[in-house]
Amino acid sequence: MSGEKILLVDDEQDIVELLEYNLLKEGYQVRTASNGKEALKIASSYKPDLVILDVMMPVMDGMQTCEALRKSPNHNGVIIAMLTARGEDYSQIAGFDAGADDYITKPVKPKVLVSRVKALLRRGTTEIDIPDENVSIVINRDKYLVIKEGNEFNLPKKEFELLNLLYSQPGSVFTRQNILSSVWGDEVVVGDRTIDVHIRKLREKLGSEHFVTIKGVGYKFQH
Amino acid sequence: MSGEKILLVDDEQDIVELLEYNLLKEGYQVRTASNGKEALKIASSYKPDLVILDVMMPVMDGMQTCEALRKSPNHNGVIIAMLTARGEDYSQIAGFDAGADDYITKPVKPKVLVSRVKALLRRGTTEIDIPDENVSIVINRDKYLVIKEGNEFNLPKKEFELLNLLYSQPGSVFTRQNILSSVWGDEVVVGDRTIDVHIRKLREKLGSEHFVTIKGVGYKFQH
DNA sequence: GATAGGATTAACAATTCCTTAACGTATAAG
DNA sequence: CTTATACGTTAAGGAATTGTTAATCCTATC
Numbered sequence: 001m002s003g004e005k006i007l008l009v010d011d012e013q014d015i016v017e018l019l020e021y022n023l024l025k026e027g028y029q030v031r032t033a034s035n036g037k038e039a040l041k042i043a044s045s046y047k048p049d050l051v052i053l054d055v056m057m058p059v060m061d062g063m064q065t066c067e068a069l070r071k072s073p074n075h076n077g078v079i080i081a082m083l084t085a086r087g088e089d090y091s092q093i094a095g096f097d098a099g100a101d102d103y104i105t106k107p108v109k110p111k112v113l114v115s116r117v118k119a120l121l122r123r124g125t126t127e128i129d130i131p132d133e134n135v136s137i138v139i140n141r142d143k144y145l146v147i148k149e150g151n152e153f154n155l156p157k158k159e160f161e162l163l164n165l166l167y168s169q170p171g172s173v174f175t176r177q178n179i180l181s182s183v184w185g186d187e188v189v190v191g192d193r194t195i196d197v198h199i200r201k202l203r204e205k206l207g208s209e210h211f212v213t214i215k216g217v218g219y220k221f222q223h
Numbered sequence: 224m225s226g227e228k229i230l231l232v233d234d235e236q237d238i239v240e241l242l243e244y245n246l247l248k249e250g251y252q253v254r255t256a257s258n259g260k261e262a263l264k265i266a267s268s269y270k271p272d273l274v275i276l277d278v279m280m281p282v283m284d285g286m287q288t289c290e291a292l293r294k295s296p297n298h299n300g301v302i303i304a305m306l307t308a309r310g311e312d313y314s315q316i317a318g319f320d321a322g323a324d325d326y327i328t329k330p331v332k333p334k335v336l337v338s339r340v341k342a343l344l345r346r347g348t349t350e351i352d353i354p355d356e357n358v359s360i361v362i363n364r365d366k367y368l369v370i371k372e373g374n375e376f377n378l379p380k381k382e383f384e385l386l387n388l389l390y391s392q393p394g395s396v397f398t399r400q401n402i403l404s405s406v407w408g409d410e411v412v413v414g415d416r417t418i419d420v421h422i423r424k425l426r427e428k429l430g431s432e433h434f435v436t437i438k439g440v441g442y443k444f445q446h
Numbered sequence: 447g448a449t450a451g452g453a454t455t456a457a458c459a460a461t462t463c464c465t466t467a468a469c470g471t472a473t474a475a476g
Numbered sequence: 477c478t479t480a481t482a483c484g485t486t487a488a489g490g491a492a493t494t495g496t497t498a499a500t501c502c503t504a505t506c
Contacts, residue, residue: 156452172365191455196494198453214367215462215493216380379463414466419483421464438473438482 003028004121007048009039009065010083011057019052022110023117036060040068043075050079050121052104052113079120083108136223137206139167146206153205158183162198166211166221175218195219226251227344230271232262232288233306234280242275245333246340259283263291266298273302273344275327275336279395302344359446360429362390369429376428381406385421389434389444398441418442 006023010016011034023030031046033039036053037060043051051069053062062082069075079101104116138147144160146153155163161183166174174182179195199219203211212220229246233239234257246253254269256262259276260283266274274292276285285305292298306327327339361370367383369376378386384406389397397405402418422442426434435443 158453169365171368173367190453193456193494193496194454197455197496200495200497212377213462213494214377214380217367220366381464413464416467416483416485417465420466420485423484423486436483 004049005029005031005046006117007031007033007039007043007046007051009033009036009052009057009062010054011035012054015054018110019108019113022114026114026118028117036062036065036068039065043069043078047074048078050081050117052081052083052117054083081116081120137167137210139164148206155202155205159198159201159205162195163202163206163221166219170221170223173214173218173220177218179218227272228252228254228269229340230254230256230262230266230269230274232256232259232275232280232285233277234258235277238277241333242336245337249337249341251340259285259288259291262288266292266301267295270297271301273304273340275304275306275340277306279392304339360390360433362387371429378425378428382421382424382428385418386425386429386444389442393444393446396437396441396443402441 003026006028008016008020008023008030009032010019013034016032016034020030020032031042031048033042035057039051039053040060051065053065055062057065066080066082069078069080081101081104083104101120104113136148139145140147141164144155144157146155146160146163162179165179165182176195180186180188180190184190199211199213210221210223212222214220226249229251231239231243231246231253232255233242236257239255239257243253243255254265254271256265258280262274262276263283274288276288278285280288289303289305292301292303304327327336359371362368363370364387367377369378369383369386385402388402388405399418403409403411403413407413422434422436433444433446435445437443
């Protein structure tokens with residue numbers, strides 16, 4: 001089968017069956033789980049392209065699962081859609097963004113879900129997907145080591161942490177605020193040009209093509 | 224006149240005229256309204272057989288109007304068709320089904336509308352057509368990236384924010400006031416032509432077909 | 447407490463972006 | 477037909493942000 005792989009996670013058996021049926025009918029590969037823990041187990045071998053997570057689940061809820069998936073390097077680039085019950089307290093969802101790509105309100109009509117899934121998977125393909133073999137820079141966190149084209153670099157602490165942060169989500173922009181609070185901590189106050197200088201050193205050592213400036217916003221790393 | 228009575232509700236005058244002309248030509252009776260409130264007033268005396276409602280409207284939107292009609296005993300059995308902009312976020316439609324009989328995607332060709340109307344009046348069929356999210360432009364907020372036909376654009380901050388605003392509700396008009404307070408903030412005062420210049424740059428980069436001027440009102444984005 | 451490498455700062459350069467002003471064009475109103 | 481009004485276009489200046497460099501300040505280590 002050629003369809004993309006979907007992992008459907010919900011504890012309500014009826015809903016799972018209904019949605020699974022409709023997704024299968026569209027030609028997708030589907031596997032299901034009834035809670036987050038199970039989902040993670042399946043995901044590690046199944047390598048889904050898209051995970052649909054119910055927010056409310058026993059054992060491990062959708063938000064936790066989403067977080068766990070995002071943190072795992074095995075699921076880099078996986079698309080995550082959350083199912084949220086209508087009228088559910090949106091504040092936690094809004095306030096604590098675990099990094100889902102879409103939120104779908106329950107009850108959801110099969111047609112709606114399918115077209116939403118299509119859109120998500122299509123969107124995924126329009127973005128640049130960096131295949132693993134194209135990763136030009138590799139980080140070894142234990143050894144504070146960066147490897148580019150076989151050459152090893154021993155970066156100083158701050159430079160490494162800055163790189164590490166940007167590298168954690170290639171392509172995503174980190175604002176100066178983000179960077180400051182992550183690398184320096186919220187209480188520390190450093191001058192305006194400190195980040196720039198570190199960026200400069202990274203560019204010098206690893207090549208400026210990897211560090212993109214978004215003026216007025218921040219920086220991002222790209223392979 | 225013997226044709227069935229249609230109430231056509233849309234705030235865009237051009238569309239109303241075009242569709243009205245075509246429906247009249249088919250022998251239907253047509254009355255029009257430019258918002259939901261007006262529509263309800265007319266409906267109570269006009270007793271339409273079919274109401275065609277634009278989802279996005281000022282004063283009272285299509286969903287609210289649909290709900291109100293359904294609740295009213297005076298309009299028992301009225302057929303309701305919703306006009307939804309292509310690419311519009313239909314999560315509200317999915318999550319909150321106000322009970323429309325059909326969803327028709329804008330822009331709609333007169334011929335298509337007419338045949339749809341015929342089908343609805345003849346059979347009262349429910350041929351729900353969830354618009355396929357056929358989006359030509361995708362925004363990635365994390366990556367500060369705009370993707371059109373596979374090409375990526377790194378827009379400057381203000382341009383990105385302006386696009387982001389218009390894009391948030393495709394098809395809806397944002398007044399200059401709206402735009403100013405959202406993108407520039409309420410205290411900031413900028414000249415009259417500032418918005419135009421930014422719109423121009425967006426048109427230059429992404430194609431002018433996506434940015435529609437409503438003279439005397441503002442701008443809107445469309446896919 | 448001397449030393450060395452790293453981190454930060456300050457001053458200035460470079461760049462990009464935003465805004466404006468002036469003029470052009472279109473459309474509606476008188 | 478003239479006038480008024482709103483929007484479009486262009487180029488240029490200035491504002492804001494970032495890049496660069498070198499000197500200075502820290503901090504861990506010997």
